[in-house]
Structures are given as structure tokens and as C-alpha cells.
Amino acid sequence: MSKVFKSPPFWFFAAFLLFTVIATVVAAEEVVPAAAHAAVDTGDTAWLLTSSALVLMMTPALAFFYGGLVRRKNVLSILMQCFMLMCLITVQWVLFGYSLSFGPDIKGIIGGLDWFGLKGVGLEPNPAYAATVPHQAFMIFQAMFAIITPALILGAFAERMKFSTFCVFSLLWATLVYDPVCHWVWGVGGFLRADGALDFAGGTVVHINAGIAALASALALGKRQGYPDKISPPHNLPFAVLGAGLLWFGWFGFNGGSALGSGSLATNAFVVTHVAAAAAGLTWALLDWIFNSRSTVLGIITGAVGGLVAITPAAGFVNVVGALWIGLGVSVFCYMAVALLKVKFGYDDSLDAFGVHGVGGIWGALATGLWATKAVNPAGADGLFYGNPAQFFIQFKAVIVTAVYSFVVTFVLLKVLTAIMGARASQQDERIGLDLSQHREAGYTVLE
Amino acid sequence: MKYIIAIIQPDRLDEVMTKLEEKEIHLVTVTPVMGRGRQKGISEIYRSHKEAGSLLKKVKLEIAVNDEFVKPAVDAILGGAHTGHVGDGKIFVLELPECIRISTGEKGRPAIG
Numbered sequence: 107m108s109k110v111f112k113s114p115p116f117w118f119f120a121a122f123l124l125f126t127v128i129a130t131v132v133a134a135e136e137v138v139p140a141a142a143h144a145a146v147d148t149g150d151t152a153w154l155l156t157s158s159a160l161v162l163m164m165t166p167a168l169a170f171f172y173g174g175l176v177r178r179k180n181v182l183s184i185l186m187q188c189f190m191l192m193c194l195i196t197v198q199w200v201l202f203g204y205s206l207s208f209g210p211d212i213k214g215i216i217g218g219l220d221w222f223g224l225k226g227v228g229l230e231p232n233p234a235y236a237a238t239v240p241h242q243a244f245m246i247f248q249a250m251f252a253i254i255t256p257a258l259i260l261g262a263f264a265e266r267m268k269f270s271t272f273c274v275f276s277l278l279w280a281t282l283v284y285d286p287v288c289h290w291v292w293g294v295g296g297f298l299r300a301d302g303a304l305d306f307a308g309g310t311v312v313h314i315n316a317g318i319a320a321l322a323s324a325l326a327l328g329k330r331q332g333y334p335d336k337i338s339p340p341h342n343l344p345f346a347v348l349g350a351g352l353l354w355f356g357w358f359g360f361n362g363g364s365a366l367g368s369g370s371l372a373t374n375a376f377v378v379t380h381v382a383a384a385a386a387g388l389t390w391a392l393l394d395w396i397f398n399s400r401s402t403v404l405g406i407i408t409g410a411v412g413g414l415v416a417i418t419p420a421a422g423f424v425n426v427v428g429a430l431w432i433g434l435g436v437s438v439f440c441y442m443a444v445a446l447l448k449v450k451f452g453y454d455d456s457l458d459a460f461g462v463h464g465v466g467g468i469w470g471a472l473a474t475g476l477w478a479t480k481a482v483n484p485a486g487a488d489g490l491f492y493g494n495p496a497q498f499f500i501q502f503k504a505v506i507v508t509a510v511y512s513f514v515v516t517f518v519l520l521k522v523l524t525a526i527m528g529a530r531a532s533q534q535d536e537r538i539g540l541d542l543s544q545h546r547e548a549g550y551t552v553l554e
Numbered sequence: 555m556k557y558i559i560a561i562i563q564p565d566r567l568d569e570v571m572t573k574l575e576e577k578e579i580h581l582v583t584v585t586p587v588m589g590r591g592r593q594k595g596i597s598e599i600y601r602s603h604k605e606a607g608s609l610l611k612k613v614k615l616e617i618a619v620n621d622e623f624v625k626p627a628v629d630a631i632l633g634g635a636h637t638g639h640v641g642d643g644k645i646f647v648l649e650l651p652e653c654i655r656i657s658t659g660e661k662g663r664p665a666i667g
Contacts, residue, residue: 339598339605398599408601445602458601 145231147238150367154236154243157363161250164356165192165257171349171411172261174342175404175457179539180265181341181549187272191257194273195280199249200224206285208235208248211295216286234294236366247363248288255284255312259516261457262320263327268531269544271523278523279319283515287315287508303504304478304486304497306375307364309419309470310508317464318509319516320455326520327529329454331536343403350407354383357414361421374482375421378429379414385433386413393441408444409437412462416470420477423486428477435473436466468505475501555650555666556624560615561589562635562643567613570634574617577626581666583616592640612643618650618666 169188173181195203202222209217221227224245232241256276260267267275290296291303291311298310305311330337340346361379365372390409391401398405416436417429424432444461455461475498478489488494523529530536535543542548562570567584574582588609598605619627624647631645655665 334603339600394599394602398602400599402599402601404600405602441602449603 145233145238146240147367150236150238150369151240151243153368153372154239154247154363154366157359158243158247158250160356160359161247161254161363162192164250164353164360165189165254167349167352167356168254168257169349170345171353171407172264172346172457174345174347174349175340176264177338177539178341178550179541181345181541182545182547183269183540184260184264186269186545187260188257190273191253191276194277195253195256196249198277198280199252200245203252203280203285204245204248206281207252207288208245208293211289211293214295214297214300215289217289217293238367244366247366251308251312251360252280252284252288255308255316256280258313258316258459258463259320259323261459262324262455264456265540266327266330266456266530266536267540268528268535269540271527271529274527275520275523275529278519279516282519283315283319283512284311287311287511290507291504298504298507301503302487302497302500304423304474304501305419305471305504306422306474307361307418309415309467309474310504313415313418313463313467314471314505314508315467315512317460317462317467318512320459321453321464322513322516323520324453324455324460326517326524329452330456331533333454334449334452340404347403347407350411353411354414357383357418360414361418365422371422371483374425378424378426379417379421381426381429382417382420382433382436383410383413385430386410386416386437389434389437390441393437397445408440408458408462412436412440412466415463415466416473418467419470420474422483423474423478423489425477425479425482428473428479431477432470432473436469439469440465468509471501471505472498475499555653555663556619556621557648557650558615558617558619558624558627558631559646559648560617560631560635560643561587561612562615562631563637563641564611564613566635566637566642570615570631573630573634574627577623577630579617579619579623579627579630581617585614585616587612587614591643610641618653620663620666 165188169185172188173184176184200223202219204224204227205219205221206217209219209221212218224242227241227245229240229242231237231239232244235241236244256279259279260272288311290298291305292299303310357379358376362372362376365375387406387410390412391406394401394405413433413436416432417424420428420432440462443465444458448455448458448461474489476490477492478486478497479492480486480488487497490498520529531540531543560570564586571582574580589612590609615631617627628645628647635642652661653665654661
């Protein structure tokens with residue numbers, strides 16, 4: 107057998123087998139029958155389930171956004187990694203991920219394993235999180251966030267990571283980084299939540315967390331061969347546009363659904379999400395026009411995605427004016443990150459996962475501390491521009507804590523995996539392309 | 555018999571095909587190719603990073619003709635592809651020792667037309 111094609115190690119399959127066995131045991135448990143629960147609001151539940159489906163769609167949307175930006179020989183590897191996360195993280199989530207994130211608090215740090223295998227997570231509402239929808243509706247909505255977060259990271263190590271290591275890394279990252287950070291910010295008893303940090307739909311938990319992990323993995327794995335001069339341009343920008351468009355569409359579920367109900371708060375989140383994306387796309391197009399003499403397609407879609415990232419923590423706390431400023435600001439900061447910062451420091455964040463999600467997420471979290479107003483959401487807080495400068499510093503602390511934790515754990519995790527099983531595809535596999543070397547498939551045929 | 559290879563700008567293809575039709579030259583093979591000549595390319599920009607664009611998109615025409623059609627074919631290509639700018643392309647005319655039509659097995663002159 108040629109050296110190019112290595113079989114995944116045996117334990118890789120053994121791990122999956124173990125998963126299946128545990129899942130069977132768990133599934134055998136009694137589920138509370140779906141009786142009519144008085145507290146369940148059908149409108150809220152309908153919107154949350156719809157939103158869950160919308161957020162799920164964002165992962166294949168991201169696959170096309172990223173997939174269009176890589177070279178032809180690696181398009182399937184991106185699609186495969188995204189699709190694998192939909193399967194892998196879902197199983198992780200129902201077995202123990204949800205319990206670690208939202209289960210009964212242990213010292214503000216992590217949820218307990220009391221809800222292992224969704225034990226006790228039934229069709230009755232859990233008023234601590236969402237009083238008007240079945241607990242499982244909240245659980246499955248959150249599952250979609252757990253899926254897309256590690257998917258965002260893969261843009262940073264695209265085109266060079268070994269698939270087996272990718273699977274192990276993603277499972278461990280979800281368990282060691284996503285679940286704890288999710289608990290800190292959103293779990294009852296989580297210490298950042300107790301601080302009063304505002305994160306409506308995951309600016310900190312999802313975007314800063316993934317964006318900083320992206321930077322750590324770009325540094326831990328090193329550059330692609332030939333970077334930066336010998337890397338071909340994006341192989342299919344129309345894919346990227348399709349992906350960005352579907353991300354925008356799905357984001358209405360991401361942010362609108364985070365109201366956990368279908369009323370006025372969801373409407374506010376929906377509206378400001380749309381406005382921020384539009385303002386950010388417009389700003390990037392103008393920046394491109396000014397500095398590169400042409401507005402580019404990749405530029406406008408990058409800006410729009412950046413706008414969606416930045417409005418995420420703010421969507422339930424700011425009004426349309428705040429959304430316009432957040433959208434305008436995010437394109438300026440992300441533009442500087444990808445055009446100047448990346449060049450200056452020379453790290454290969456292949457698809458700008460850090461440049462867009464990390465930088466955009468940090469801006470969004472801080473901007474929430476500027477433009478938040480109780481006029482939008484009495485359960486929230488006022489920001490700096492509404493007379494409460496303290497909120498800005500609460501936001502700042504949440505950013506720093508998340509960023510430091512995510513960076514350190516991700517970097518160490520990847521270094522450990524590099525030592526144990528190797529993180530990068532072999533030089534030859536990388537040159538051949540991950541589609542053929544990791545999956546023995548080709549995205550496109552040349553001859554009919 | 556001659557074998558004509560022409561490398562032209564992609565946007566001149568329609569015009570060249572029209573001119574060839576006018577000269578009753580119907581047989582042509584067209585391939586999109588990448589190439590590099592004396593002219594500088596249009597550099598592409600991705601998230602503010604300029605790509606050098608050292609290879610440019612071109613179109614390659616291949617036409618096999620009997621000797622009396624060489625001048626009309628060359629004239630047609632010149633007429634369709636010439637703009638006077640660097641990068642218009644080139645025409646190569648090669649000797650063609652043999653030609654066989656696969657469907658009938660005919661060889662030489664009758665096989666081309």
C-alpha cells in the first residue's frame with residue numbers, strides 16, 4: 107500500500123463503537139410522555155424549534171463559505187469536517203456535553219453530570235433557562251451552537267490537518283473548552299453570568315471562544331506549505347457567497363431564537379441582526395473601494411458575516427442605532443485584522459477565522475457594553491452610552507477570561523495531540539490535497 | 555497539410571469563430587488554457603491581499619487545414635483576434651504529415667475537410 111493512504115488507527119473506530127454502546131444504554135431509559143404541559147407556549151416552542159433548524163443549517167452554510175475559499179483539492183475536507191461535527195458533537199451533547207454546560211452548577215465552573223444522557227431533561231419546561239418551552243427544545247437549540255462553534259475554528263487550520271486528529275481535537279475541544287465557557291456565561295451559577303456579563307446569543311461563548319481557538323491552532327499547526335506566496339486563490343467564490351447568504355439567513359434563528367420566545371425581544375434581535383449585517387457589508391465594500399480601488403465580492407460577504415458575528419452578543423440589548431454602529435465598527439476592525447495584522451505577524455489563519463470571528467466577536471462583546479440599553483430589554487443592563495460605564499468593564503473581563511482560557515487550552519491540547527498522534531497531514535498528503543489523501547475522494551471530476 | 559495553433563484572448567473567441575465561418579472553415583478545436591506572455595496580468599484581490607496573477611487565461615484554437623486554406627484561416631484569426639495591444643496572442647503554423655478520419659479510415663487531404 108502506498109504511503110500516501112494511511113488507515114485511521116484502530117482506536118478511532120473503537121471510540122465510535124463505545125459511543126454507540128453508551129448511546130444504546132442511554133436510549134433505553136424511560137422518557138416522560140409528551141403530555142400537554144400547561145406552561146408550554148406553543149408560539150414560543152414553534153419559534154425555538156424553527157430557530158434550531160435555522161442554526162443547524164448554518165454549519166453546512168459555513169462549510170460552503172469556507173469550502174469555496176480553499177483550493178479545489180481540499181473542498182471536500184472542509185465539507186466533511188463540518189458534517190462530521192454535526193454528527194460527532196450532537197452525540198457528545200446528548201451524552202454529556204449538555205450536562206456539563208447547563209447541568210447543576212459546581213462552583214461556578216462547570217455543570218455536573220446529573221443530566222448525563224439527558225437524564226431528567228424532558229418535555230417539561232425548565233424555568234431556570236426557558237419557562238415556556240419544553241426543556242428538550244432548549245437543549246436541542248443549544249446543541250446547534252455547540253456544533254457550529256468548533257466548525258468556526260477549522261477555517262484556521264484548513265488544508266493541512268489530519269482528519270483523525272481533527273476528530274479527536276474537536277471532541278476534546280467541545281468538552282474542555284466549549285462546555286465550560288458555555289457554563290460560565292449561560293449556565294445557572296456560571297461565574298461570568300453571575301458577574302452580569304451580557305452575551306445574548308453567543309458572542310463570547312461562540313465567536314470569541316472559536317476565534318481565539320482559531321488563532322491558537324494557526325500558531326500550533328504552523329503555516330501551510332507555500333504560504334503566503336504560493337497559495338492559489340479561492341477556488342469557488344460563488345460557493346462562498348452561497349454560504350454567506352445562508353449564514354445570514356440562519357443567523358435569524360441564532361440571534362432571534364436566543365430570545366427563547368417569539369415576542370418583542372425576538373423581533374428586536376431579528377431586526378438588529380439584519381441591520382448590523384447590512385451596515386457591515388456596506389462598510390467593507392467601501393473600505394475595499396477606498397484602499398483597493400474596487401469593491402470585491404469576497405469583501406462584502408466577509409463584512410456581512412463580521413456584522414452578524416458582532417451583533418450576536420448585543421442582539422437582545424441594543425436598538426437599531428447601536429446595530430448600525432456595531433456593523434460599521436466591525437468591518438473596520440476585521441479589515442485591519444486580515445489586511446494588516448495577519449501580514450505583519452505572518453500567521454496562517456487560512457480562512458480568517460480569527461480575523462473575523464475572534465476580532466468581530468471581541469468588538470461585539472465590548473460594543474454590547476457601550477450600546478446596551480434597558481429600553482430594549484429590562485432584564486439586560488445599560489451600557490456606557492446609556493450612563494453605565496461599569497458594564498463595559500464587565501464585558502471586558504468576560505472577553506479576557508474567555509480569550510485566555512480558550513487560547514491556552516486549545517494550544518496545549520493541539521501540542522499534546524501533535525506529540526501523541528501528529529496534528530498535520532504529511533507533507534505529501536498536504537500537497538496531494540486532503541480530499542484524496544484523507545478521504546480518497548475528489549470534489550470535482552475533470553473528465554466526464 | 556498544415557496544423558494551425560493559435561493562442562488568443564478569451565474575449566476575442568466569438569469574433570474569430572465568426573471570421574472562420576465566413577471563410578468556410580468549420581473544423582476547430584478550442585481549449586481554455588493558462589499562459590504567460592510579455593504583458594502584465596490583472597492582479598486579483600482577496601481580502602486585501604493582491605495575487606500576482608503570473609498566469610493568464612487564454613484560449614487555444616487548433617485547426618488542421620489543407621494548404622489552400624492556410625491563408626484564409628490565418629487571416630480569419632488575425633481579423634478576429636487583433637486589437638493592436640500586447641497580449642493579443644500568437645499563431646503557429648506547423649507541418650502536418652498525416653491525418654486520419656476515425657469514422658471512415660480516410661487518410662490525407664480528404665480526411666481533413
